[in-house]
Each structure stands twice: as C-alpha cells, then as structure tokens.
Amino acid sequence: MRGTNYVVKRTLFALMTLLVAVTLNFVLFRAAPGDPASALRCRACTPEFKEAQRKEFGLDKSKLEQYGIYVKQLAQGNLGSSFSSRRPVWEELKDPLLNTLPMVALGTIFSIVFGIASGVVAAWRRGTVADWGNLSVSLFFYSLPTQWLGLMLVIVFAGVLPISGISDPFLEFTDPSWWDTFVDRLKHMLLPSMTLGLVLYGDYALVTRSALLQTLGEDYILTARAKGLGAWRIVRRHALRNALLPVSTLIAISLGYLVGGAILVEAVFSYPGIGLEVYDAVFERDYPMLQGAFLLLMLSVVLANYVADLLYLKLDPRISE
Amino acid sequence: MSLAAHPDETPRTPVVSRRQQTWLAVRRQPAAATGAVVLLLFVLVAVLAPYVAPYGQREKVGDLFASPSGAHPFGLDDGGVDMLTLMMHGARISLLVGFAAAAVAMLIGGTVGLLSGYFGGKIDALLSGVTNYMIAIPDIPLILVAAALFGRSLTNIIVIIGAIYWTYTARIIRAEVKSVRERVYVKRARSLGASNARIILRHVLPQVAPLLVAQTVLFVAYAIFAETSIAFLGLGDPSLISWGKLIENAFEANAITAGAWWAIVPPGFAVAFVVLACTMLGRTLEDALNPRLRVGHLSVHRFRVRRLAAKEQE
Numbered sequence: 338m339r340g341t342n343y344v345v346k347r348t349l350f351a352l353m354t355l356l357v358a359v360t361l362n363f364v365l366f367r368a369a370p371g372d373p374a375s376a377l378r379c380r381a382c383t384p385e386f387k388e389a390q391r392k393e394f395g396l397d398k399s400k401l402e403q404y405g406i407y408v409k410q411l412a413q414g415n416l417g418s419s420f421s422s423r424r425p426v427w428e429e430l431k432d433p434l435l436n437t438l439p440m441v442a443l444g445t446i447f448s449i450v451f452g453i454a455s456g457v458v459a460a461w462r463r464g465t466v467a468d469w470g471n472l473s474v475s476l477f478f479y480s481l482p483t484q485w486l487g488l489m490l491v492i493v494f495a496g497v498l499p500i501s502g503i504s505d506p507f508l509e510f511t512d513p514s515w516w517d518t519f520v521d522r523l524k525h526m527l528l529p530s531m532t533l534g535l536v537l538y539g540d541y542a543l544v545t546r547s548a549l550l551q552t553l554g555e556d557y558i559l560t561a562r563a564k565g566l567g568a569w570r571i572v573r574r575h576a577l578r579n580a581l582l583p584v585s586t587l588i589a590i591s592l593g594y595l596v597g598g599a600i601l602v603e604a605v606f607s608y609p610g611i612g613l614e615v616y617d618a619v620f621e622r623d624y625p626m627l628q629g630a631f632l633l634l635m636l637s638v639v640l641a642n643y644v645a646d647l648l649y650l651k652l653d654p655r656i657s658e
Numbered sequence: 659m660s661l662a663a664h665p666d667e668t669p670r671t672p673v674v675s676r677r678q679q680t681w682l683a684v685r686r687q688p689a690a691a692t693g694a695v696v697l698l699l700f701v702l703v704a705v706l707a708p709y710v711a712p713y714g715q716r717e718k719v720g721d722l723f724a725s726p727s728g729a730h731p732f733g734l735d736d737g738g739v740d741m742l743t744l745m746m747h748g749a750r751i752s753l754l755v756g757f758a759a760a761a762v763a764m765l766i767g768g769t770v771g772l773l774s775g776y777f778g779g780k781i782d783a784l785l786s787g788v789t790n791y792m793i794a795i796p797d798i799p800l801i802l803v804a805a806a807l808f809g810r811s812l813t814n815i816i817v818i819i820g821a822i823y824w825t826y827t828a829r830i831i832r833a834e835v836k837s838v839r840e841r842v843y844v845k846r847a848r849s850l851g852a853s854n855a856r857i858i859l860r861h862v863l864p865q866v867a868p869l870l871v872a873q874t875v876l877f878v879a880y881a882i883f884a885e886t887s888i889a890f891l892g893l894g895d896p897s898l899i900s901w902g903k904l905i906e907n908a909f910e911a912n913a914i915t916a917g918a919w920w921a922i923v924p925p926g927f928a929v930a931f932v933v934l935a936c937t938m939l940g941r942t943l944e945d946a947l948n949p950r951l952r953v954g955h956l957s958v959h960r961f962r963v964r965r966l967a968a969k970e971q972e
Contacts, residue, residue, distance in 0.1 A: 350790075350794075353787075353791060354791045354794040354795070357788075357791040357792075357795070358795055361795065361800075365803060365804060365807060366807065368807075369807035369808060476934065476937075477930065477934070480879075480929070480930040480931075480933040480934045480937065481926060481929070481930050482883060482886040482887075482890075482902070482905065482926060482929050482930075483887075484886070484887070484890045484905060484909070485886070485905050485922070485925070485926035485929070486926070488905070488908075488909060488914060488922055488926075489923075489926070491914055492914055492919055495914070592796075593794075593795075593796040593797065594796070594798070596796045596798070596799055597796055597797070597798025597799055597802075597887070598798075600798070600799065600802065600887075600891075601887060601890060604890065604891070605909070615799070615802070616891060619802070619806045619891050619892070619893065620892065622806075624807075627803060627806060628803075631799055631800075631803045634796060634799050635795055635796065635799070638794070638795070638796050639794060639795075642794060
C-alpha cells in the first residue's frame, strides 16, 4: 500500500519519542537533589506516609530495577499519588486535563482564524501599509511573554469578561439550563484562550502569507485570472486552498508551545486545568503530581504530532514518496 | 604589470567571503540594522545600570505603587522602589540569562551538529536521533520541570535553558556541515593528510560559524522568554531582579487590582523589544547565510517574510 512505509516510520518515531519522554521523566526526577520522599516538605505528611512513598517508589532497589518498576507502573496507568492530597495522581489530573483541552482548542482556533485572516490580507495587499501593519502587529504579539499578555487582557477586560476560574460559583443556585452553563464556561474560557490565540497567531499569519504568495505565483492562478475570475474568488478558491497545506503542519508544531503557554495562562487566570496543577505542584513541591502532569503533557504532544503526521499523509500524499 | 594597468579587462564576479556576506546582510537590511541597534542599546543600559540607575534597587523612595511622576517616570513598585531603576537592573539579569544560555546552547548544539554532520554514520544516527526526539518534546514544560527540580540559582537556570535549547542549532549546523564536508577544498585537505580535528577546526567550523552566530542571536530571545516563564513560576533566583521577576512580582502583589499598571507594563515591553530585536537580527542573518531555507515549504520556518521579499526582487 502506498504510504505504509511512511506510517511505519512515523509510528516508530512516536513510540521512540514516548520512550525518550518516559526515560527523561524518570532520569530528571531521580537525578534531582534528594530523593522524592525526602524532598517532601509538607507538615501534614507523617513519617509513615514518607516511608510508604519511599517503598512505592522502590528507592531501596537499583536504578535499573527502579526504571523497570516505573515503566511497569506507567503501563498499568499508575502515576503514583499526590503528596498534598494523597489521592492517585491520575485521579487528580483527569478533570484538569479535560478542562484544559477545550481551552487550548479554542485558543488554537483563535490563532488559526486571526492568523489566516491577517495572512490573507497581508499577501493580497503585499507591499502596502496593510501588509506591513498586519505583519508588525502579529510580530509584536508574538514577542510578548504569554503571562504578561494575559495580565494585560485582565486589565483591559476586567468587568467585561470573567478573569478567573472556570465557572460562576453563584450560577448553580439559579438552577441553570445546560445552555446557561455552557455560555458561562465559554465566557470563562474566552480570555485564557484569547491570550494563547494572540501570542500564536503571528506564526499562522506569516506562514499563510508566504505560502499564499508562493501559490499566487503559480501558473494555474494565471489561468484563473485569464478566465476572468475575480480577485477574491482566485484567492479563496484557487490560491488559499493550496496555501493551507503548510498552515496545517503548523497546528501540530504549535502544540509544543501551547502546553507551555497553558501553564502560564492558567496560572494567570486561575483556570483549573493541568497547567494550574503544574503551577500548584511547583509551589507545593508535589513531585509526583509534577511528574504525572509533565508526562501527560508530553504524551499529549507526542500523540497529537503523530495524528498530525498521519493526517498530513491524507492531505498531501506526495510525502510518502 | 599589464594586469595592474588594465584592471577592468577581465570582468570578474567579486568573491564575497562569509564574513563580508554577514556584514552586507546586516547593512542592507534595515530590519537587521534596527535589531542590532536596539539590542546594543539594551546591552548598554544593562552594563551601565549600576552607574546610571537613578536610585538603589532596594531603596524605598516613596509610597507603595505610587504613580508615575517626574522623579519616577515609571512609578514605584509594591515595595516603593523606583520602577525605572528596577527595569535597568532587570535588564542585566535578563540579558545575562539570554546571552549565557544561548552561548551554552551554541556550544552543545554546535558540537553535536559538527560531530554528527562531519562523521556521519553511526555517530550521526545516534546524535541526530537524540536531537529529533528532544525536539519532539515540548521545551517550556521541560525547562520548568528541570528548574523546579534543580533550579533557583542563576547558573542552574542558564545551564538548564541552554541544555534544552540546543536542539534546533544542532539540526541546522548538522545540515550545513554535511554540505561543507563535501566541498573540494575539504577533500583536498583530507587527501593531504590533515587530521579530522584539523579539518573541523580549520575548514568546517569557520564556514558554519556565521550561521551558528545567527542561531545564537535567535536563541537569546527564546532564552529570555524561558527566563520569564521560570520566574513567573517563582523558580528564579529570589535575590536577583530580572524582567521576568518583575512581572511575577507585580502579579503576586496584585498590581492590577491596585490599578498599578506601571508596575507591570514596562517589563513586558522590554522583553518584547529585545525579543523583536533578536528575531529581526537573527532571522536576517540566517536568511542571508542559510541557502537551505529556500528549499521546500514544508520546513515551517518562522519569519520567512524577508526571504520571499528577496525572491520578489529578483
């Protein structure tokens, strides 16, 4: 079958990356000064709890054995338990992960919409003030620290949109319909995802612009023009479709940034997602939580990249050759 | 003699060295020149901060969150310290982290790229394998976790950022070295019995050095970004003031609820200016020096604008 080779290659790469990620996760946390249990600084933790942790981590065994145990536990879905809540890490992270997904997805949609729109305008009006202005603005946003931009949005939108949390705590007293709940969630999601969207859209704008400029130089565009089609129709129907191909690769690439951005943005907006868990875990020195969250983040990025690779084969069969 | 007398008889295309190419790129492109000037200004402020800063960096000179005035153009922070002074001192740490971490990344990435590109074979398979897997792992979370585990001192933070950001440099240098290695003069040196070390140091490294520098300039920006993230999670050196630390301070001290926008706006703009300057300079240099960027739309490369602009002029 065509492309089998490619699929096998990408699968192997994803699996290897996963292995590297897991190994890295193991090595980093074991190489840290002090062992995970002695790093515990919470007052509430009893010596018995620490001892249990020590045993759970198998710290009395050799490093290689420890690694084997770690991988085995992971395979069973066991991420250890949180120092501060003492509940299993996976139980603690499940809901935050589900909260983060739609927020990050909305952010990506924002960045794609802004990016393509401003890229099209820039390419269409290339060399004009519109082009220059569009690029400057997107570059400027691209150069801002994510957390800072989030704080600026707080200043601008305070009072207009909710600036913290994921839902209105008073809403449940009013017996809301699912629609009210949905709107409320969406409102709380708006600023965090807008922050991600604004920081990221410059990438899409630049790639759209350059890809569009490339396709606009192709012969079939000349043909379309010779047929007497209008400028907008040429851009939309003929040029943009082909230009979107490189844009689609960006979606997967930007994911690596998005998970980093999510940590910062969720901290700014106290949005209870996996990023906020990372933020809190850092403060509380809750290493199992940090390790689990980090692993989940890496896992989702590797997985998303893998899916993108496969989708790309559908979009552009040429890459299998 | 006749040659000297009639220099124009044989028209020759001038041979332009890499160094000249670099210089021309900076001079011809206003973006690169602007970037260089802005960067230089910030470096100057950072170096001179202890001498030109109007107040002490721990000196309480007025009310908490006092608004901007003639004496304090950027206002005061949550401890009543002059923001302008803090910004100047912050530039020191932020730029130090930026340049030092980029240098670490250059060292690791350059070495890996040189070795894997030059020797090829098993060494290449191993090194570029590691590079590719590392690239696939999201770097900001990795940096944050590493900082949480090992961090809090300036040196550690610099090493952590550098040790994670070397991958792109390695990849680009590897590709360049692979092409340089096949050039005739390198082959000639080899047949004359030059050792690998000599060929790498004398013939390959000087060819890839400008590209390495361009990459490093770019990564100064990324490193400064990374530092603000580390500081925002409270993982920076608590005794040092950086722009990232100022943002974190303002956030923790609820500068926004207090209406003290001046405590938070300046550090963000400073980061943006430096990042923009580094990107403009680095990208232009890279475009001028890396012919590989002209191949294929699949290499999703940021800021390809200038490359296309150059193409249109042709």
